[in-house]
Amino acid sequence: MPEKLTITNLRVSVAGKPILKGVDLEISHGETHALMGPNGSGKSTLGLAIMGHPSYEVVNGSITLNGEDLLEMKTDERARRGLFMAFQRPMAIPGVKMADFLRHATTNVHNPDRKEGEELIPMREFRKQLRSKMEQLRMDPEFARRYVNDGFSGGEMKRAEILQLAMLQPKFAVLDETDSGLDADAVRLASQSIADIGREKMGLLIITHHDKLLEHNPPDFAHVMLGGRIVETGGVELAQELHAHGYDRIREKYPDADADNQAMVAEEVN
Amino acid sequence: MATDITTAETSDVVGEINKYDFRTESQAVFKARKGLDVEIVHQISDIKNEPDWMREFRLQSFEIFQSKPTPTWGGDIEIDFQDIYYYLKPTESQGKTWDDVPQEIKETFDKLGIPEAEKKFLSGVKAQFESEVVYGSLQEELGKKGVIFTDTDTAVREHSDLLREYFATIIPPQDNKMAALNSAVWSGGSFIYIPPGVKIEFPLQAYFRINAESMGQFERTLIICDEGSQVHYVEGCTAPMYTTESLHSAVVEVVVKRNARCRYTTIQNWANNIYNLVTKRAVAYQDATMEWVDGNLGSKLTMKYPAVYMLEPGARGEILSIAFSSRGQHQDAGAKLVHCAPNTTGQILSKSISKNGGRSSYRGLVKVEKGATGSKSNVVCDALILDPDSRSDTYPYIEIAEQDVTIGHEASVSRIGEEQLFYLMSRGLTESEASTMIVNGFVEPLIKELPMEYAVEMNRLIQLQMEGSVG
Numbered sequence: 001m002p003e004k005l006t007i008t009n010l011r012v013s014v015a016g017k018p019i020l021k022g023v024d025l026e027i028s029h030g031e032t033h034a035l036m037g038p039n040g041s042g043k044s045t046l047g048l049a050i051m052g053h054p055s056y057e058v059v060n061g062s063i064t065l066n067g068e069d070l071l072e073m074k075t076d077e078r079a080r081r082g083l084f085m086a087f088q089r090p091m092a093i094p095g096v097k098m099a100d101f102l103r104h105a106t107t108n109v110h111n112p113d114r115k116e117g118e119e120l121i122p123m124r125e126f127r128k129q130l131r132s133k134m135e136q137l138r139m140d141p142e143f144a145r146r147y148v149n150d151g152f153s154g155g156e157m158k159r160a161e162i163l164q165l166a167m168l169q170p171k172f173a174v175l176d177e178t179d180s181g182l183d184a185d186a187v188r189l190a191s192q193s194i195a196d197i198g199r200e201k202m203g204l205l206i207i208t209h210h211d212k213l214l215e216h217n218p219p220d221f222a223h224v225m226l227g228g229r230i231v232e233t234g235g236v237e238l239a240q241e242l243h244a245h246g247y248d249r250i251r252e253k254y255p256d257a258d259a260d261n262q263a264m265v266a267e268e269v270n
Numbered sequence: 271m272a273t274d275i276t277t278a279e280t281s282d283v284v285g286e287i288n289k290y291d292f293r294t295e296s297q298a299v300f301k302a303r304k305g306l307d308v309e310i311v312h313q314i315s316d317i318k319n320e321p322d323w324m325r326e327f328r329l330q331s332f333e334i335f336q337s338k339p340t341p342t343w344g345g346d347i348e349i350d351f352q353d354i355y356y357y358l359k360p361t362e363s364q365g366k367t368w369d370d371v372p373q374e375i376k377e378t379f380d381k382l383g384i385p386e387a388e389k390k391f392l393s394g395v396k397a398q399f400e401s402e403v404v405y406g407s408l409q410e411e412l413g414k415k416g417v418i419f420t421d422t423d424t425a426v427r428e429h430s431d432l433l434r435e436y437f438a439t440i441i442p443p444q445d446n447k448m449a450a451l452n453s454a455v456w457s458g459g460s461f462i463y464i465p466p467g468v469k470i471e472f473p474l475q476a477y478f479r480i481n482a483e484s485m486g487q488f489e490r491t492l493i494i495c496d497e498g499s500q501v502h503y504v505e506g507c508t509a510p511m512y513t514t515e516s517l518h519s520a521v522v523e524v525v526v527k528r529n530a531r532c533r534y535t536t537i538q539n540w541a542n543n544i545y546n547l548v549t550k551r552a553v554a555y556q557d558a559t560m561e562w563v564d565g566n567l568g569s570k571l572t573m574k575y576p577a578v579y580m581l582e583p584g585a586r587g588e589i590l591s592i593a594f595s596s597r598g599q600h601q602d603a604g605a606k607l608v609h610c611a612p613n614t615t616g617q618i619l620s621k622s623i624s625k626n627g628g629r630s631s632y633r634g635l636v637k638v639e640k641g642a643t644g645s646k647s648n649v650v651c652d653a654l655i656l657d658p659d660s661r662s663d664t665y666p667y668i669e670i671a672e673q674d675v676t677i678g679h680e681a682s683v684s685r686i687g688e689e690q691l692f693y694l695m696s697r698g699l700t701e702s703e704a705s706t707m708i709v710n711g712f713v714e715p716l717i718k719e720l721p722m723e724y725a726v727e728m729n730r731l732i733q734l735q736m737e738g739s740v741g
Contacts, residue, residue, distance in 0.1 A: 051692075051696050053692055054688060054692065055688070074695065074701070075692060075695040075696050076695040076696075076698050076699055076700050076701070076704075078696075079695065079696055079697055079698040080698050084696075085696060087693070087696075090693060091687070091689050091690045091692075093690060093694065093707065093708060093711050094711050094712070094714075095710065095712055095714030095715065096707055096708070096710065096711035096714070100707075101694075101697070101707065104697075104698075104699060104703065104707065105694075105697035105698050105699060108697075108698035108699060108700075108703075109697070109698040112698075116700055116702065116703055147711065148711075168698070
């Protein structure tokens with residue numbers, strides 16, 4: 001039995017406003033899923049709800065990992081169970097070096113039972129791991145000595161997220177627009193890096209507007225989100241269609257969801 | 271009136287007791303005599319067998335102390351000056367046993383991994399660190415270079431002319447009430463003289479001193495860096511300083527002559543009952559550099575504003591200050607830069623952290639006097655607030671009497687953001703690990719300026735302070 005991340009009838013509100021209106025999704029280990037949809041449809045919300053962001057209130061439904069309830073767990077416990085999200089705009093932590101942060105994170109995720117204050121992975125072993133991952137991703141070793149996301153360019157932030165993905169080796173990962181804001185070369189590098197880490201070793205949920213990431217990482221399934229619901233699910237051909245023709249067909253086919261989506265976008269703008 | 275007390279009267283006080291026995295005898299006398307009056311000032315001077323000029327200085331300072339009101343700005347000072355012992359002899363602290371030290375202090379020592387001998391020294395069980403053996407050769411080396419490094423009491427006796435030339439010239443007793451108090455009752459502290467051109471490559475630490483009354487409540491430190499010399503002095507320790515008394519009021523004076531360089535690093539972690547009211551000031555001459563690195567943890571109230579007066583062209587003053595305040599603590603810390611000559615440069619970097627209802631204030635002055643053209647000063651103060659109960663204030667004062675100057679001021683106040691915590695937690699860090707990491711990052715620009723062993727201890731200490739602060 002492959003491991004499974006299962007989302008059932010998920011309803012999520014932010015500051016009292018409903019965003020997700022009943023999402024069902026199941027990802028098995030080794031599968032790649034693409035999550036597409038226009039702005040404001042709730043894609044990032046789904047990722048943040050999976051990770052347990054405190055501002056995202058789950059009002060109904062469930063998220064389970066191999067049947068175990070994730071909603072009862074704090075964010076760090078979820079990470080230790082093997083969940084990961086590469087963020088669109090990761091936070092800067094000034095004064096904290098990438099290497100120190102990664103050593104702590106890697107220790108906790110790889111030894112989920114570690115108590116606070118217990119030893120970290122030995123420095124030598126950690127450095128070896130880090131060096132090999134950075135070489136694999138063709139990153140300058142100097143990067144590890146910089147402060148976490150502090151003064152990073154858009155491209156550097158995304159690469160730092162991919163490095164974390166490579167180091168933490170989660171079971172399931174949400175990649176939230178890991179290709180946005182990058183030039184063509186950077187997208188190719190990011191896409192290749194994800195492929196290099198090994199999609200077969202994870203269950204992946206790739207949130208994207210574009211198909212470049214998907215060229216290197218062809219999805220087993222593609223989902224379209226609109227107005228806080230997954231309105232269609234298909235194979236790689238759905239992703240290709242949406243990329244070529246946009247969301248007009250979807251919007252026309254699901255007018256209620258489209259109306260919701262437009263209302264959500266209007267509220268965001270205000 | 272105090273100065274009218276005749277020497278005859280005072281010598282009576284001493285005369286009653288055989289000088290050798292006096293130490294043990296006087297312990298009872300002083301125990302019985304809390305508080306401060308002319309007689310106590312005389313007694314302190316008697317015990318120390320001081321020259322007349324110092325006795326006069328103490329007595330005058332006592333008058334000034336009495337004439338000045340307690341400051342009403344800064345923090346709330348509620349000190350009953352008559353409820354304090356003003357002179358704790360070394361024998362007094364030796365009489366204390368390890369069992370008298372509170373359990374929480376002992377536990378903190380253990381967590382910090384402080385060696386046994388040092389623990390007893392720090393907690394006041396031993397009056398002095400057993401330094402002769404370890405640091406004897408160091409003293410010898412310093413001596414060969416003509417460096418004087420001793421406690422100030424000894425310096426009054428053995429280096430009287432040199433000391434007297436500078437003593438209380440940077441911070442006269444008229445400066446403020448607490449400086450006057452210190453001037454009247456001071457004891458211990460370091461006296462350092464670095465001859466011209468001599469550079470000390472390793473940090474001089476307070477506990478290197480031999481035969482020192484190392485940690486008094488009213489210590490008095492004087493450092494003279496002669497032309498072209500260089501020294502880094504480090505005082506304090508990140509271990510909590512435990513004392514039965516509630517007031518610590520030190521005076522630190524530094525003279526940095528032409529082309530010389532002095533760095534003075536203080537890391538202090540006071541017990542929660544202490545008022546820590548300290549005056550620190552340096553004067554920097556032509557092309558000289560003075561740097562204060564000041565870390566303040568603990569205490570009930572700390573008021574401390576290290577100052578650099580840049581007296582001649584090209585002088586430079588730099589002040590790095592860090593304050594950590596928790597429940598029941600108020601850190602009113604900051605810095606002063608006074609530009610008295612052209613082309614002088616100053617820099618203040620202040621960081622404060624408030625948690626569990628603690629309060630941190632930055633209070634700083636940048637002053638450019640008439641004629642100090644081409645001077646530059648830059649102030650950066652950042653505050654980090656860990657929870658809604660805690661508080662941070664910024665009081666920047668800028669006085670500029672000249673046109674052609676460059677003054678910068680940046681201040682930021684941030685709360686540990688939910689987003690930062692969420693980000694770190696999404697990588698498997700617990701909430702408290704995440705907060706600690708954010709705080710460590712916040713103070714990193716200062717920590718990296720500390721000598722290695724202090725940096726390590728400081729980080730451990732912040733971790734201890736942060737433990738259990740969440741949830």
